[in-house]
Every structure is written in C-alpha cells, then in structure tokens.
Amino acid sequence: MMLPDESARLGAVFLVVSLSFSFQGAYSELLVFPSGPTVVNARAGSNVTLAVSFSGAPDPVVTWFKGGLPVLTWAVGSSAAPDVAEDNREVLSVEADGSLTFVSVPLGYTSNYTVKMTKSGLGEAQTAFTLKVFDIFQDVELSMLPPFAKEGSDRFTLRYAMSQGVVEQQTWLFNEGEIKTSSHYSVEQSSLVILNPKRGDTGWYTVILTNPFSRASTRINVTVLYGPEEPIVEARPPLPFYVSGDSLSLFCRAEGIPQPTAEWIFGGQTLSDSREGVLNRTNVHVSQGGVYTCKLINELTKEQLQRSMTLSVYERPSGNPTCSVQSVNVNADLQYHCQWLGGTPLAQLSFPALSSTSSGAGNFSMTVPASDTFNGKTVKCMAVHPVEQNQCNITASSPAEFLPAVRTTVNSEGKIVVAIHCVSEAAPQAVVSWSKGSEAVTNGTTYQISNDTTHLKIHGYNVSNFLQQKYTCTCRNPLGSQRLEIQLRGPSVSRSSLFPNQDGTIITLTWEVPSTSIVTGFDVQMKGPDLVPEIRNSTQTRATSNEYRTVQQKPGSARSADVFLLDPDLTYRFRVVPKARLTDGEPSEVHRIGPGEGLSGPAITGIAAGIPCSLLFLLLLGGLIYLCIYCNKNKSRQARYPVSRAVEKAITTQSETTPHNLLTGGLKSPPDYNRLQLNPSERSVALPTFVPPPPVRVATTV
Known part of the structure; x- marks a missing residue:
C-alpha cells in the first residue's frame, strides 16, 4: 500500500518529466529527481538502492556524496568503471541511470546522501536522500548510575545497552505509566535522567525500543535510599527521673532504607552492650546519669544522624535533715541553720516561717534579729528532694534554770x-x-x-x-x-543507805554528796567483829572491836561500796567518812546489820523465876482435865461431850507460829543500781535506812 506522501512525490516527478518533454524544444535544462522515496529504511546486510532520474541532458556526470564527502563518480553511458572511494568499493555500486546501490549494507552507512549531475553547457542538478540502516535488537539491558539512588542527591540515570540493534524510538515507563520530559525527568539518547530523586521514585522502570524491523523492552527495579529520618529516642518506663537501684531501657530507632543501625554513646565511649538500638540498664546508679547520644548510620549511603537525651538518676540524701540555731554578731542575732547532705541532686532547703523566697541547696542558713517573738517559737525547715520531702524543727529558747x-x-x-x-x-x-x-x-x-x-x-x-x-x-x-x-562547802555526805544480800554475807553501802561539796575520797568504816577469812576451814579466831576502822577507801567519784565476807550471825555497824585530801568531813549516819543485841539482866532473872511456876501451873491444869474426863465417863459412858475450850485453846495456841521480830523488822529490799548512777541532783527520793528492832522485855508473873 503506497503512502500519501510517496504518491505526491511520484506525481510531482511525473509532472516534471511531462513538462520537460513538452517544453524540450523551448528549454534545454538538466534536471535530477528521485525515482523513489528520499528516506529509505534498510535492514543491515540487505541490498538497497537510492533511485534517481534525470532529464534535459544526455549522459551527465554523476557524483554521489555521503554527508559532504564524494564516495562515487561516473559518467552515465560510459563503459569505464565508476570511480569509488577505496573504503566503499565493497558496498557501493552505480546503476545505468545513476542510482546508487548498497550491497549488504552495513550499519555504518546510515547517513544523508546527495547526488549531483553535471553536463557541460547545461549546468548541474542535484537531489538528496536519507538512508537509515537498522538491525534486530538483541540482549537489551538497563543499568543505573550511580549504583544506588539516594534521596536528596542531584540525580540518578537509567541507561540501556544492547549487543545488537539500532533504536529508532525509545519509550520510558514508570510503574506502567509513560514518562514525559519534565522538570523531574529528562529523556536523553539511550538514557533517562531522574532529577532530585525522592523516596517516591522507588519502583519499576521500563524502556521500550523500536525500529522498522524490531521491538524490544526491558525493566529495572529502583529503590531510592533514604534515612536515617528523625529518630525517636526514649526511656522506658518513661519517668522524669530514676532512683538509684531502678532498672530501665533506652530505645533509639529511625526510619530509612536500608534500616539504619543505632549505637549508644555515653561519656565519649561507645557502649557495646546495646542491641538494635536498645540499651538496658539494671540497678542503675548515680554515676550512670547524664547525656546519652544515639548515633544512627545508613550503611549504604553512609548518612549519619545523632540525637541525645539526658538520663536523670537521683539518690536520696542520707539520714534526715537536721536543724540548729546559733547566736551571731555578739548575741545580737539568731542564725537558723538547716542541712540535709548527700543525695543527687542536693535537697532544696527553706524556712517558710522566716522567708517565702530564700532557699538553699544541701546546707542553708538564715539570720534574723533576736527578739522575744522567737523565744519558744518552733521554726520548721522544709527539705524538698525529688525522691522525698522531709522536714526538721528547731525551737529557740532563752537559758533555763539549772544546778551546778x-x-x-x-x-x-x-x-x-x-x-x-x-x-x-x-x-x-x-x-x-x-x-x-x-x-x-x-x-x-x-x-x-x-x-x-x-x-x-x-x-x-x-x-x-x-x-x-x-x-x-x-x-x-x-x-x-x-x-x-x-x-562551795567542805566534804560532806547528804544521805546514805545499806542493802544486804539474801544471805547476809555482803552489804552494799550507797551515799550521796551535796552538789557543791568538795570531796576527794571516802573512807568506808566498820565497827564489829573482823570479816570472815576467805578460807572457810581456817581455825583463825576473829577479834571484835568497839572502834570504827577503815575497811575500804573510795575515790571522790564513788557513790557506793560493797563489803564482802560478813558473818550473818554477828552484828556490824558501817558508816562513810567524806574527805577532802587530808581533811575529814562529818561521817554519814551509822547503819547496823546482824541479829539483835540480846536481853537485859532483869529480864533474864524474871524468866528464870517464871519457869518453875509455869511447870506447877501445867500440872494443876492437867489434873483438872483428868478429873473432868473421869466424871463425864461415870455419868454416861456413851455420851460424848465437846472438848474443853481451855484444851482447844491450848491446842490451837500450840499450832500458831509467830515469826521472829528479827526476820521482819531489820531487812530492806536490795538497792536500785541504775538509780545509783544518777547525778546527785537527779536523786530526789530518800534512800531507805536500816531501823533496828525495838528491845524485847519479858515479864513473868508468879
């Protein structure tokens, strides 16, 4: 089927030829015109002819030009061989009408060709042709430069290559949509340039190649790399601060292709115990608080991004806050002081009752003029720490009454x-x-x-x-x-007491000294028999003295003395003599321990006279009882009478036991040794004293 353009050209040729014959007689002019299409497509290796016709002159000289260079010259009708350029002799030949034939045309003969005919006296004429030599597409491939696309870069280029084929037309597709040249895409010879690539340019790119004899397509999957994006850095559990001993985890992550790797940096050192952006901290301590930096790296693009966070680890101050008040400026002012040391951070201290604006960290003082307003007034120190709030109180007071x-x-x-x-x-x-x-x-x-x-x-x-x-x-x-x-007063003893043990073999003397008395020591004195020898089986005799003798010497700080090896069956007397170096003070009261002193002489005489009378009385009483029993038996041998009240009273009297006066009247409870350690001013209760039993007098009536 002939195309409309070719039909028009052929019509024009026939018209020129007809006119030339019509006006041959009138005009003699050389004319050259194509006998076929001026644009010729040829498959490599085929034979193709660029056909021409001429008129107006017989046997003109024909010259063919490839581009601007002559490649063949020949005179039409000449028997001589055409003059062909040496490099083209295997390919080019001339036809009898001056047309140019290509034998097994190679790809390199694609060019613009011009034919020029000349005849002496008739001038010259020329016409032009375009020869396109194509080949079948084979092994078409797409490649990308640089090897990866990076978001934010200037461009990346897709380029096709093949082992064989000549492209007449290329069409580019992105995800099946045709690409048009724009500010983002530039279609160039054998390539597609993507300008200012973004992550949205990730996808499939296809190129379709065509020529009059072949069609081929290929595609490539392009991933535009990006990241790391703005990272998320956080601690879990999310708390404003952590207390020493807590456990927590630090997380760091960011989007990107490929997925960015994360590492934690603390104190200028990369922490090796982080895994995939997670850093675990167990039993955290104060030294682990500070700035942690997460470093994110895209391993392909080498892009880096850092983000930091501050980890606050607090520790409670030790103990509790303490308050004090002292005088300054020669007793003119009061300085209230509060401290709560240690901890991280330091506790904030303030005295709200003294000032609503002043405060200090860890150690805080405020000075105010002294006045009666503060006498007995309790001032509170508020201690505020992130971990705990605490307080302490201090009350200023004037001096109280005291004893020296x-x-x-x-x-x-x-x-x-x-x-x-x-x-x-x-x-x-x-x-x-x-x-x-x-x-x-x-x-x-x-x-x-x-x-x-x-x-x-x-x-x-x-x-x-x-x-x-x-x-x-x-x-x-x-x-x-x-x-x-x-x-000051001389050596003296204010009060003293004696306490025996249960067996009566040890006694403890205690005494008090007036608060202003000058005393350097004490003599513990005893009157009575000598102490029991330490060797119990000793036959050594013991003497009895009616004079006081010193058995112990105590320093001025002593307030008690123990005396051992007493005989519980004998009587002793004790006293304490205060001394101021060589000066003796008044002795303490005398304390006695042991049984009573015995009966007087008249009492013994009365008892001796009463014994015979008592025996006579008992005999008379027994005879009377016997007589009564005998009489009763005679009256009624079966009758039973109640026992005589006298007899019953006698029996009852014999069964009663009266304790000895010595067992109830002379013993005291043991001393309170804790009380003996008190200062003299603290002992206000009178110590117990030993009271001997009253003498017993026995009188017998005859």
Whole structure:
C-alpha cells in the first residue's frame, strides 16, 4: 500500500518529466529527481538502492556524496568503471541511470546522501536522500548510575545497552505509566535522567525500543535510599527521673532504607552492650546519669544522624535533715541553720516561717534579729528532694534554770582541783561567763576555763581556800540569761543507805554528796567483829572491836561500796567518812546489820523465876482435865461431850507460829543500781535506812 506522501512525490516527478518533454524544444535544462522515496529504511546486510532520474541532458556526470564527502563518480553511458572511494568499493555500486546501490549494507552507512549531475553547457542538478540502516535488537539491558539512588542527591540515570540493534524510538515507563520530559525527568539518547530523586521514585522502570524491523523492552527495579529520618529516642518506663537501684531501657530507632543501625554513646565511649538500638540498664546508679547520644548510620549511603537525651538518676540524701540555731554578731542575732547532705541532686532547703523566697541547696542558713517573738517559737525547715520531702524543727529558747555540778580531784602536785560545771538548757547554746564576787574570772594559774566556757577549774592547796569565796556563773544567749551563785562547802555526805544480800554475807553501802561539796575520797568504816577469812576451814579466831576502822577507801567519784565476807550471825555497824585530801568531813549516819543485841539482866532473872511456876501451873491444869474426863465417863459412858475450850485453846495456841521480830523488822529490799548512777541532783527520793528492832522485855508473873 503506497503512502500519501510517496504518491505526491511520484506525481510531482511525473509532472516534471511531462513538462520537460513538452517544453524540450523551448528549454534545454538538466534536471535530477528521485525515482523513489528520499528516506529509505534498510535492514543491515540487505541490498538497497537510492533511485534517481534525470532529464534535459544526455549522459551527465554523476557524483554521489555521503554527508559532504564524494564516495562515487561516473559518467552515465560510459563503459569505464565508476570511480569509488577505496573504503566503499565493497558496498557501493552505480546503476545505468545513476542510482546508487548498497550491497549488504552495513550499519555504518546510515547517513544523508546527495547526488549531483553535471553536463557541460547545461549546468548541474542535484537531489538528496536519507538512508537509515537498522538491525534486530538483541540482549537489551538497563543499568543505573550511580549504583544506588539516594534521596536528596542531584540525580540518578537509567541507561540501556544492547549487543545488537539500532533504536529508532525509545519509550520510558514508570510503574506502567509513560514518562514525559519534565522538570523531574529528562529523556536523553539511550538514557533517562531522574532529577532530585525522592523516596517516591522507588519502583519499576521500563524502556521500550523500536525500529522498522524490531521491538524490544526491558525493566529495572529502583529503590531510592533514604534515612536515617528523625529518630525517636526514649526511656522506658518513661519517668522524669530514676532512683538509684531502678532498672530501665533506652530505645533509639529511625526510619530509612536500608534500616539504619543505632549505637549508644555515653561519656565519649561507645557502649557495646546495646542491641538494635536498645540499651538496658539494671540497678542503675548515680554515676550512670547524664547525656546519652544515639548515633544512627545508613550503611549504604553512609548518612549519619545523632540525637541525645539526658538520663536523670537521683539518690536520696542520707539520714534526715537536721536543724540548729546559733547566736551571731555578739548575741545580737539568731542564725537558723538547716542541712540535709548527700543525695543527687542536693535537697532544696527553706524556712517558710522566716522567708517565702530564700532557699538553699544541701546546707542553708538564715539570720534574723533576736527578739522575744522567737523565744519558744518552733521554726520548721522544709527539705524538698525529688525522691522525698522531709522536714526538721528547731525551737529557740532563752537559758533555763539549772544546778551546778562540782567535781573534785587531786593533781600531780598534790593540789585540790575543783571543777564547776554550769550548763543551762538553751537554744542557741548559752555562753557561760564566770565571776568571783564582783570580779570576772579569767584564765590563769589558779583558774582555767574550758573552750566552751561551761567548765571552771580552780586550783588550791587546802579546803579553806575554796570555802572563802563565792563563784557566779551566768548563762546567756540572744534571748536571755540565767545567773547562779555558788558557795562551795567542805566534804560532806547528804544521805546514805545499806542493802544486804539474801544471805547476809555482803552489804552494799550507797551515799550521796551535796552538789557543791568538795570531796576527794571516802573512807568506808566498820565497827564489829573482823570479816570472815576467805578460807572457810581456817581455825583463825576473829577479834571484835568497839572502834570504827577503815575497811575500804573510795575515790571522790564513788557513790557506793560493797563489803564482802560478813558473818550473818554477828552484828556490824558501817558508816562513810567524806574527805577532802587530808581533811575529814562529818561521817554519814551509822547503819547496823546482824541479829539483835540480846536481853537485859532483869529480864533474864524474871524468866528464870517464871519457869518453875509455869511447870506447877501445867500440872494443876492437867489434873483438872483428868478429873473432868473421869466424871463425864461415870455419868454416861456413851455420851460424848465437846472438848474443853481451855484444851482447844491450848491446842490451837500450840499450832500458831509467830515469826521472829528479827526476820521482819531489820531487812530492806536490795538497792536500785541504775538509780545509783544518777547525778546527785537527779536523786530526789530518800534512800531507805536500816531501823533496828525495838528491845524485847519479858515479864513473868508468879
């Protein structure tokens, strides 16, 4: 079937030929025109001819040009061989009408060809042809440059290649849709360029190749790589902070192709115990708190992204908050202090009653002018820590009434040293000042004041030196003061008691000393028989003394003494003598232990005279009883009478047992040893005393 364009061209040729014959006589002009199509498609290896016709001149010279180069020259009608370029002799030949024939045309002969005919005196004429040589497609493949597509890059290119074939037309498809040249796609010779690729460009790309003799297609799956995207970094369980000892996990993940790998960095070191972006922490401690950085890497694109998070690990401060108050600026101001040390972070401390805006961390103080408003007022310190809230209270108070404590010792020089201790309960702690009479006492040879001013030591040679002066201690803080005058007194014992053990072989003497008494030691004295020898089977005789003798010596700090090896069947007397070095004080009261002292002489005489009378009375009573029984039997041998009241009373009297006075009147309960450790001022209850039983007098009436 002839195409419309070719029919038009053939018609034009016939018209030219007809006109040339019609006007041959009038005009003599050389004309050249194609005898067939001017665009010729040929399959490689086939024979093809570019046909021409001419008129207006006989036997013109024909010259064929390939591109702009002559490849063949010949005179029509000449018997001579055509002049063919050496490289084309195997392919090109000329026909009798000047047409050009290609024998087994190779692919390389695709070109534009021009034929020029010349005749001397008649000028020249020419016409042009296009020869396209095609081959069958074989082994068509698609490839991508660079080897992977990356989102955000400038471009990537799909290029086709084949082992054989000439493309007349290429068509590109993306996921079965045809691609048109645009700002995103550029179709070039044998390639497709994708500009500014995105992840949406991932998919199947197809190229379809056609020519007049063949058709081929191939496709490639393209994945546009991207990521890591914005990562998600979190801790689970999600808490604002963690307490030392808790367990938790840190997670890090981000989208991307391929899936980005994640690693955790802490303190500049990569943590090797993380797996797939998960970092587990068990029994976490404070040192593990801080900034954790997750590093995400796309292994193909080498793109990296980092995100950090802060892990807060807190620890409760140790113990509980403590409050105190002290005086500053020479007792003019009160400084309230609160501290709760340790922990992470430090606790925030404040005194709401003193200020609503001031606070401190771990250790906080506030200073306020001293006034009666604060005397006895409880001030609260609020301690706030993320783990726990706590508090402590402090009450400022003026010095309270107090009693002095006096302790006496003897130094290496043989001097008596009297230490007076004055302490008054107060908050802040009271400062003590000392005076003797109207003069202030200062440190020196005779007087020594402790660093905290609560102790005054007085050095002297004898007791009289101490008894001549009065000392005054004044306790003072910003809220007030207390003053106490102290008059020292000689060695003395205020109260004493004696406590025997159950067997009567050991006694414990206890005593008290007035708070201002000067005492360096005690003599425990006894009157009575000697103590039982430690060897029980000893035949050594024991003497009895009517004078007191010292059996023990105790230091000035002692308040009790135990005496062993007493004979429970004998009587002893004990007392305590206080001493101030070589000066003896008044002895304590005398305590007796043992049975009674016996009967008087008249009592013994009365008992001796009453024994015969008692026997005579018993004989008369027995005869009377016998007579009564005998009479009763005679009246009625079967009758039974009640027993005589006298006899019943006698029987009843014999069965009663009266305890000895010595067992109930002279024994005391054992001492309370815990109470013996108290200061003299703390013992306000009178100690029990030994009371001997009253003497027994026996009188007998005859």
